[in-house]
Amino acid sequence: MERRLALELASTIRHDGDGGVTDDLTTTHGVTRWIQTQADLLAGHVPVGETAADEDLRMEIVELRRAVRALFARAVSPTPPSPADARELMPADHALAYLNTVAARETVVPQMDWPPDGAPTVRLLSAENDPTVRLVAALARAAIDFLSGPQRTQLRACSAPRCVRYFVKSHGRQEWCKPSCGNRARAARHYQRQRMTAEGSSTPS
Template identity: 70%
Template structure:
C-alpha cells in the first residue's frame, strides 16, 4: 500500500500524450479529485465524502511531491533522473528535511485491531483534527517507507522519449513503465536509424 501511494504521488506528473507534461495536482480541484480517488489508501485522513482541498494544501502536496521525486532521482542514480526533474531537482538534503518534517507534523500512535476470528491489523491513530495535516503526513510516511524499503532497489526512471514517470522494474530487461512507452522508444530508435541511413 505504501509503495503504491508513494509511486502514485510521484506519478502525478506525467506525459500528456501530446509531447508535454500534465500535472494532476495543478489545481485545488485536481488535487481534490486525486486524493478522493485514493481515499482507500488514505484511511483516517478525512478525504472520503465531500472533502475539498484548498490552494494551501495543494501547494504543500506539490512541494512534498518535488521532494519525493528528488529522492527518487537519488535512488535511481547513477542512472538518469526523470526528464521532468533533471533540470530542476530539489537538493537532496532539502528534500530529506522536507519529507521528514512533513511526516513529523502529525502525532500518531500505533493501534492493534484484532476483531473476532480475523487476523490482527495495525493502524495509526492520529491526535490531529486537521485533515490537510494528516494527508501530507500520510503521504510523507508512505514515501519514507518506500525509500527505506527493499523495493527502492527496483525503482527506475522510464527511458522512453518524453515519459517522466518512475516505476518498479518487474524483470531484468524492463526499461519502460508501460508497453506504450516501449513502443514509443522503439519507434524513436527506428526513426533515428532511418534518418542516419538517409543522411549517409
C-alpha cells in the first residue's frame, strides 16, 4: 500500500478541469494539506497531524517529485511521458541518484516480533528524530519500492486530451486513467474523424 505514495506524489501535478494544469504543491499550505490527505499511507512513518510544511520542506518534496516523475517517464518509455513536464524532465541518472540520497537520510532498523501463538513479523523502526527527514525519506522509499516492483511494468501516462496523470494499468485493454478521460479521448477521436471526412469531401476533384 505504501507504494501508492509514489503515484500520489506524482499526481500532485494534475489536470485542473478547465483545460489547464494545476500543482497542489505550490504553497506550504498546499503541501501541508497534501501530507494530511496521505495520513493512512504515512502511518508509522511520521506524525502527520503534527507536520506543517515550511518552505524548505515544500522545496524538498517538489524536488523529490521531479525525480519521481523523471523516473516515471523513463518507466513508460518508449511511449510518451506525461506532457505536463516532458520538456523539462530531470535527467534520469540525476533523478536516480537524488532518490537514493533522500532515501538514505533516514536510518531504519528491522525489528522482529514473534508471538507464541503466531508467525513472526518484521517492522522497521526509525533512528531519526526529525519528522521532516522521516517524511521525505518515506516518500523516496515508496518510490523505490514502486519502481523496483512489478507495478512498474504496468505504469502508463494517460493519453487522453489534457490529462497529465500517470496511472497503473489494471486490466489488459485499459488506455486511460479513469472513465472520464476515456470519454474525452473517444470524443476527440470522433471529432477528428468527422473533421477529416468533411475536409476530404470538400476537396476539389
